[in-house]
Amino acid sequence: MPRPRIATASLAGCFGCHMSLLDLDEGILELAELVEFDRSPIDDYKEFQGRCTVGLVEGGCANEENVATIREFRRCCDVLVSVGDCATMGGIPAMRNLVPLDECLQEAYVDGPTVHNPGGLPPGDAEIPRMLDRVYALHEVVHIDWHLPGCPPSPEAFQAALTALLSGEPAALPPGLIRYD
Amino acid sequence: MSESFTFYIDGVPVEAAPGMTILDAAQAAGIWIPRLCWHEELEPFGGCRVCTVKMNGRSCAACTQPAEPESVVENDSVALREWRKALVELLFAEGNHFCMACEKSGSCELQALAYRLGIAAPRFEHRWQAREVDASHADVLIDRNRCILCARCVRASRDLDGKNVFGFTGRGPERRVAVNSDARLRDTDLDVSDRAVDICPVGAIIRKGVGFTVPIGARRYDGAPIGSDVESANDELESANEHTEGGAAATVRQEE
Numbered sequence: 001m002p003r004p005r006i007a008t009a010s011l012a013g014c015f016g017c018h019m020s021l022l023d024l025d026e027g028i029l030e031l032a033e034l035v036e037f038d039r040s041p042i043d044d045y046k047e048f049q050g051r052c053t054v055g056l057v058e059g060g061c062a063n064e065e066n067v068a069t070i071r072e073f074r075r076c077c078d079v080l081v082s083v084g085d086c087a088t089m090g091g092i093p094a095m096r097n098l099v100p101l102d103e104c105l106q107e108a109y110v111d112g113p114t115v116h117n118p119g120g121l122p123p124g125d126a127e128i129p130r131m132l133d134r135v136y137a138l139h140e141v142v143h144i145d146w147h148l149p150g151c152p153p154s155p156e157a158f159q160a161a162l163t164a165l166l167s168g169e170p171a172a173l174p175p176g177l178i179r180y181d
Numbered sequence: 182m183s184e185s186f187t188f189y190i191d192g193v194p195v196e197a198a199p200g201m202t203i204l205d206a207a208q209a210a211g212i213w214i215p216r217l218c219w220h221e222e223l224e225p226f227g228g229c230r231v232c233t234v235k236m237n238g239r240s241c242a243a244c245t246q247p248a249e250p251e252s253v254v255e256n257d258s259v260a261l262r263e264w265r266k267a268l269v270e271l272l273f274a275e276g277n278h279f280c281m282a283c284e285k286s287g288s289c290e291l292q293a294l295a296y297r298l299g300i301a302a303p304r305f306e307h308r309w310q311a312r313e314v315d316a317s318h319a320d321v322l323i324d325r326n327r328c329i330l331c332a333r334c335v336r337a338s339r340d341l342d343g344k345n346v347f348g349f350t351g352r353g354p355e356r357r358v359a360v361n362s363d364a365r366l367r368d369t370d371l372d373v374s375d376r377a378v379d380i381c382p383v384g385a386i387i388r389k390g391v392g393f394t395v396p397i398g399a400r401r402y403d404g405a406p407i408g409s410d411v412e413s414a415n416d417e418l419e420s421a422n423e424h425t426e427g428g429a430a431a432t433v434r435q436e437e
């Protein structure tokens with residue numbers, strides 16, 4: 001039987017959730033025995049190699065590229081999991097949701113006390129994905145099957161969720177593993 | 182003095198004295214009813230509705246509703262858990278709660294309640310409306326982004342500190358906690374030792390200079406979930422009752 005494929009991605013996140021996944025210690029070796037990693041920063045595949053059983057996505061949607069990526073994950077994964085507070089509610093990047101986008105850009109690229117920007121304009125290169133009006137939780141953009149909150153979720157929470165998912169069980173966390181910090 | 186009487190919470194007989202609220206009687210019997218605005222040192226306020234139970238089929242706030250003889254109260258049912266979950270999720274959607282960067286995290290009653298109710302992610306859209314922070318006072322700050330309008334500070338300042346530092350302004354979604362001087366916190370007679378400071382269930386009123394001093398793992402709710410102190414009192418009570426037949430429910434000490 002082919003091993004279930006897992007894809008992971010970090011959108012508007014800090015990679016802390018991926019670090020916590022790696023923090024399974026030797027558990028990561030058992031996991032690697034059980035699954036095949038598909039598109040993921042862990043093996044550096046940039047494109048999907050095939051249909052995936054589980055997609056783990058860290059970070060919310062802050063720009064158009066994030067939206068395209070999460071839509072692709074939804075298309076390619078049977079079960080899609082929001083990983084970490086940034087994915088479940090926006091997290092630290094969503095602090096900008098309290099300030100209008102143009103004011104954020106003005107402060108970050110023009111007015112900020114440490115800014116050196118002779119052009120006096122926020123960057124607008126076509127290579128740079130355009131920012132969204134605010135940061136969105138993943139479930140505001142596509143359907144999400146399970147939520148794994150935490151900043152980051154503990155390795156135990158990853159373990160519990162993955163063990164459940166790989167045996168076809170619901171990945172609802174027991175209350176003891178739900179954390180927002 | 183009129184006689185105490187019995188009523189039933191989820192089928193369990195509970196003793197109450199006349200005038201006792203459902204929540205107080207439950208508490209004395211070691212039954213936890215989820216709550217946020219209630220505090221043992223304060224007059225009940227009935228604001229958050231997280232303590233909603235059904236008495237003889239009608240919903241009411243357990244913290245303000247007096248228990249009635251022979252009444253049948255539903256507390257820990259699927260339907261009520263769902264209602265409470267929705268209320269707590271609405272509080273998260275209404276305010277701006279970034280737990281990962283909050284000094285109160287791990288010791289916050291709102292967060293602990295969300296954990297215990299099994300809220301993995303908010304289902305309602307956030308309002309994302311910035312609210313004012315007042316850091317003018319030397320020792321205390323108010324971050325209204327985290328305020329749940331429970332009025333504990335209002336009641337504590339008035340009834341325990343005898344000061345009236347806090348009040349409310351605005352209505353509906355614009356309701357905010359305000360300070361009496363109509364100016365800033367530093368213009369009031371608030372002192373860091375006032376009960377009104379530490380009684381805030383969330384990270385809205387916080388002492389300056391002590392954030393993050395308690396390590397993760399040692400914070401208030403890191404070990405046992407919220408409410409378990411009330412329930413473990415129940416376990417002690419049960420084992421006590423086994424030894425002293427018919428021991429009185431009201432003798433258990435409550436810690437909250």
Ligand code: SF4
Nearest residue numbers: 278279280283289384
């Ligand atoms: S007040 Fe409580 S719920 Fe709000 S951010 Fe702080 S820890 Fe989280």
Ligand code: SF4
Nearest residue numbers: 328329331332334381
């Ligand atoms: S500041 Fe704290 S105690 Fe006062 S109403 Fe808000 S949440 Fe309640």
Ligand code: FES
Nearest residue numbers: 227229230232244
């Ligand atoms: S605890 Fe009863 S309404 Fe808030």
